[in-house]
Amino acid sequence: xxxxxxxxxxxxxxxxxxxxxxxxxxxxxxxxxxxxxxxxxxxxxxxxxxxxxxxxxxxxxxxxxxxxxxxxxxxxxxxxxxxxxxxxxxxxxxxxxxxxxxxxxxxxxxxxxxxxxxxxxxxxxxxxxxxxxxxxxxxxxxxxxxxxxxxxxxxxxxxxxxxxxxxxxxxxxxxxxxxxxxxxxxxxxxxxxxxxxxxxxxxxxxxxxxxxxxxxxxxxxxxxxxxxxxxxxxxxxxxxxxxxxxxxxxxxxxxxxxxxxxxxxxxxxxxxxxxxxxxxxxxxxxxxxxxxxxxxxxxxxxxxxxxxxxxxxxxxxxxxxxxxxxxxxxxxxxxxxxxxxxxxxxxxxxxxxxxxxxxxxxxxxxxxxxxxxxxx
Amino acid sequence: xxxxxxxxxxxxxxxxxxxxxxxxxxxxxxxxxxxxxxxxxxxxxxxxxxxxxxxxxxxxxxxxxxxxxxxxxxxxxxxxxxxxxxxxxxxxxxxxxxxxxxxxxxxxxxxxxxxxxxxxxxxxxxxxxxxxxxxxxxxxxxxxxxxxxxxxxxxxxxxxxxxxxxxxxxxxxxxxxxxxxxxxxxxxxxxxxxxxxxxxxxxxxxxxxxxxxxxxxxxxxxxxxxxxxxxxxxxxxxxxxxxxxxxxxxxxxxxxxxxxxxxxxxxxxxxxxxxxxxxxxxxxxxxxxxxxxxxxxxxxxxxxxxxxxxxxxxxxxxxxxxxxxxxx
Ligand SMILES: [Zn+2]
Numbered sequence: 001x002x003x004x005x006x007x008x009x010x011x012x013x014x015x016x017x018x019x020x021x022x023x024x025x026x027x028x029x030x031x032x033x034x035x036x037x038x039x040x041x042x043x044x045x046x047x048x049x050x051x052x053x054x055x056x057x058x059x060x061x062x063x064x065x066x067x068x069x070x071x072x073x074x075x076x077x078x079x080x081x082x083x084x085x086x087x088x089x090x091x092x093x094x095x096x097x098x099x100x101x102x103x104x105x106x107x108x109x110x111x112x113x114x115x116x117x118x119x120x121x122x123x124x125x126x127x128x129x130x131x132x133x134x135x136x137x138x139x140x141x142x143x144x145x146x147x148x149x150x151x152x153x154x155x156x157x158x159x160x161x162x163x164x165x166x167x168x169x170x171x172x173x174x175x176x177x178x179x180x181x182x183x184x185x186x187x188x189x190x191x192x193x194x195x196x197x198x199x200x201x202x203x204x205x206x207x208x209x210x211x212x213x214x215x216x217x218x219x220x221x222x223x224x225x226x227x228x229x230x231x232x233x234x235x236x237x238x239x240x241x242x243x244x245x246x247x248x249x250x251x252x253x254x255x256x257x258x259x260x261x262x263x264x265x266x267x268x269x270x271x272x273x274x275x276x277x278x279x280x281x282x283x284x285x286x287x288x289x290x291x292x293x294x295x296x297x298x299x300x301x302x303x304x305x306x307x308x309x310x311x312x313x314x315x316x317x318x319x320x321x322x323x324x325x326x327x328x329x330x331x332x333x334x335x336x337x338x339x340x341x342x343x344x345x346x347x348x349x350x351x352x353x354x355x356x357x358x359x360x361x362x363x364x365x366x367x368x369x370x371x372x373x374x375x376x
Numbered sequence: 377x378x379x380x381x382x383x384x385x386x387x388x389x390x391x392x393x394x395x396x397x398x399x400x401x402x403x404x405x406x407x408x409x410x411x412x413x414x415x416x417x418x419x420x421x422x423x424x425x426x427x428x429x430x431x432x433x434x435x436x437x438x439x440x441x442x443x444x445x446x447x448x449x450x451x452x453x454x455x456x457x458x459x460x461x462x463x464x465x466x467x468x469x470x471x472x473x474x475x476x477x478x479x480x481x482x483x484x485x486x487x488x489x490x491x492x493x494x495x496x497x498x499x500x501x502x503x504x505x506x507x508x509x510x511x512x513x514x515x516x517x518x519x520x521x522x523x524x525x526x527x528x529x530x531x532x533x534x535x536x537x538x539x540x541x542x543x544x545x546x547x548x549x550x551x552x553x554x555x556x557x558x559x560x561x562x563x564x565x566x567x568x569x570x571x572x573x574x575x576x577x578x579x580x581x582x583x584x585x586x587x588x589x590x591x592x593x594x595x596x597x598x599x600x601x602x603x604x605x606x607x608x609x610x611x612x613x614x615x616x617x618x619x620x621x622x623x624x625x626x627x628x629x630x631x632x633x634x635x636x637x638x639x640x641x642x643x644x645x646x647x648x649x650x651x652x653x654x655x656x657x658x659x660x661x662x663x664x665x666x667x668x669x670x671x672x673x674x675x676x677x678x679x680x681x682x683x684x685x686x687x688x689x690x691x692x693x694x695x696x697x698x699x700x701x702x703x704x
Contacts, residue, residue: 155497
């Protein structure tokens with residue numbers, strides 16, 4: 001099957017306009033869909049298919065979701081700062097009544113990451129983002145064990161939000177958004193043990209204390225949290241976070257890195273699966289592929305088999321990709337299939353930055369902003 | 377995405393909130409989606425109305441039985457809205473509602489959406505409030521019976537087992553699952569989880585686990601899960617070295633002798649050869665020359681999809697050999 005980039009661009013353009021009513025279960029994470037569409041168009045080098053007006057609308061809508069500090073805010077507001085996933089909880093101004101809804105409108109760590117990403121792709125300079133404030137909002141979501149919850153308003157805590165937090169801190173170049181030592185400790189606990197590391201009081205540095213402790217993961221890969229089953233998506237989150245924090249090679253021994261590479265390599269059957277003895281699924285061509293890229297051994301995979309599997313899930317009529325050849329296309333798998341093809345350097349696609357999950361072009365733009373921020 | 381066809385029959389008997397006498401006092405509050413929304417959703421009238429009422433309630437702060445019903449409707453239309461669940465919990469707590477009923481309710485919802493994060497989170501909070509795990513093992517049994525690899529169910533189960541110290545029957549449960557499907561990686565992981573938190577990998581446990589796993593591998597050789605577990609056990613021996621376990625070396629050699637050329641076996645043989653070399657021990661059977669040969673066999677015949685990987689390992693071995701020669 002031939003790669004059909006034009007169809008996929010049209011798929012994303014449709015996504016940006018209006019979705020049918022049965023997409024209502026995406027209602028609280030519309031920003032994520034927006035990111036898939038905009039970043040997908042970026043990877044397809046098709047951003048010019050968005051009119052300047054449309055780009056402006058997207059940018060304004062994304063900023064509409066941002067909650068930042070106001071003069072009157074107290075300390076308990078901090079946790080609310082960041083991007084919301086949708087406008088579901090944005091209410092028109094109240095007149096003549098007390099409004100109790102405000103505390104429920106909260107930033108969401110993953111939406112802050114995708115919101116910032118979307119703005120960067122559109123060439124925004126983030127000058128309307130109060131970086132200190134957004135970093136403080138992320139920091140408020142870190143738990144005492146080092147993990148992150150998505151939002152303080154009723155969310156679970158795990159590796160996905162650790163990754164989002166690390167990506168936000170990297171994008172903002174403001175690591176006050178997390179305790180890096182504590183975060184690293186959480187990630188390593190998912191791999192190794194309860195007592196492998198010791199946090200010294202007043203110190204965020206981690207010290208290796210004992211080699212003989214409990215190994216939480218027996219197969220060298222990472223899970224959603226300590227004790228859980230190793231998983232391709234969470235392994236990406238863990239490895240990309242360590243890489244963004246700059247602690248990947250200090251935290252993992254050569255032996256651990258080799259073991260991790262082996263586990264990731266073993267995920268390939270045609271495309272990649274996410275766990276041993278599970279079927280291959282297009283999104284893991286990115287999750288596992290990007291992990292291998294970060295671990296400097298992506299070139300060892302069988303590229304043509306991976307490509308053929310991904311293309312077999314392509315819908316040639318509507319555009320888009322599916323999880324399996326037998327299922328329907330949807331936005332998440334469409335985006336990650338393209339991200340996976342971009343790792344393969346498929347002609348027609350811009351290369352992707354494996355840690356940030358943004359095009360290299362967008363990351364170059366970000367790095368220019370970083371230079372400006374340090375100069376000022 | 378949900379199946380929209382089921383909405384139609386529902387809507388025939390459905391009474392909109394605006395037509396419900398006991399909601400007359402509430403003025404719905406629309407959503408402010410900005411002047412030029414993108415990724416808009418063409419909400420059904422029902423969806424739009426329910427969330428308009430939900431916003432009105434968030435604004436007024438009402439916590440009552442009718443709000444509980446409203447959160448139910450809102451959650452059914454979008455179970456991924458964590459604020460709906462959060463507000464529902466606040467109402468439950470305010471009304472001091474019967475939490476056993478809530479547990480039944482969320483159980484049904486999870487059965488309909490077994491891969492949704494928010495519904496599992498809700499259940500966990502309710503169990504925390506109840507401080508009663510008595511329904512959880514049976515509940516996860518049912519979910520795992522439908523999908524024995526459901527990550528959410530395993531996560532919930534591990535949390536329950538660890539929090540309420542319910543390790544006693546867990547190994548039996550794992551054994552049953554592995555009898556049904558020896559390739560169930562989640563079950564192997566649970567086996568490890570239970571042992572680590574109970575007996576630990578004592579020398580005796582190590583011996584038993586090695587034998588158990590070797591038996592499972594002999595049944596179904598091409599099973600990565602069992603091979604990974606086998607290697608996991610080794611982490612707990614005194615040295616942590618594969619080659620410190622006579623049992624493993626013999627097991628590999630016997631299996632190889634029967635003609636087995638499964639990639640996981642061959643990979644382990646390569647690792648054994650490399651490890652012995654690193655330890656400075658020379659072995660006639662597990663030599664570096666053999667490792668090179670096995671890498672070739674893997675690359676060219678038994679694990680072709682990872683050809684480049686095995687060639688890479690070959691290069692690594694050659695470098696180690698070269699390094700040793702020049703050092704000597
Ligand atoms: Zn997938």
